[in-house]
Amino acid sequence: MKKRRICSYCGRRIEGMEPEYRGSRKDNQEELYCSPECRKRHEAALGNIRRNLKWFAAGITLSVLLILCSAFAGTSENGTGSLLGGSGILLLGFTLLLFPYCTPETYAMLGYVNTTRLGRGMGILIMLFGFWMFF
Numbered sequence: 001m002k003k004r005r006i007c008s009y010c011g012r013r014i015e016g017m018e019p020e021y022r023g024s025r026k027d028n029q030e031e032l033y034c035s036p037e038c039r040k041r042h043e044a045a046l047g048n049i050r051r052n053l054k055w056f057a058a059g060i061t062l063s064v065l066l067i068l069c070s071a072f073a074g075t076s077e078n079g080t081g082s083l084l085g086g087s088g089i090l091l092l093g094f095t096l097l098l099f100p101y102c103t104p105e106t107y108a109m110l111g112y113v114n115t116t117r118l119g120r121g122m123g124i125l126i127m128l129f130g131f132w133m134f135f
């Protein structure tokens with residue numbers, strides 16, 4: 001199967017043109033860019049991701065804990081369970097909205113810009129679901 005060649009940053013197809021390379025990553029995937037500009041922007045974005053990764057991890061961990069707590073609290077009459085679960089899901093969505101990081105596969109398939117949009121969109125959907133849980 002022929003691998004799709006897209007710009008790692010903007011997701012533009014780079015068939016029939018000479019791409020900018022950034023060498024191979026651990027998973028043997030090459031970073032390809034349609035322009036030196038995309039390459040520079042992606043490197044800056046990757047730096048940001050590395051810096052923010054601990055907040056991303058903290059947000060995900062805390063929201064999962066809240067959701068687990070809500071499962072233990074159950075949906076009793078006083079509504080503690082759904083309140084905890086709603087907060088957990090809200091936090092999960094908020095974390096994704098601030099730090100829309102996805103799997104390397106997604107980045108390889110869509111490019112950085114589109115993956116970020118996808119992550120934000122998912123964050124908003126999850127937050128809406130969290131709000132809905134409060135009612």
Ligand SMILES: [Zn+2]
Binds near residue numbers: 007033
């Ligand atoms: Zn590009």
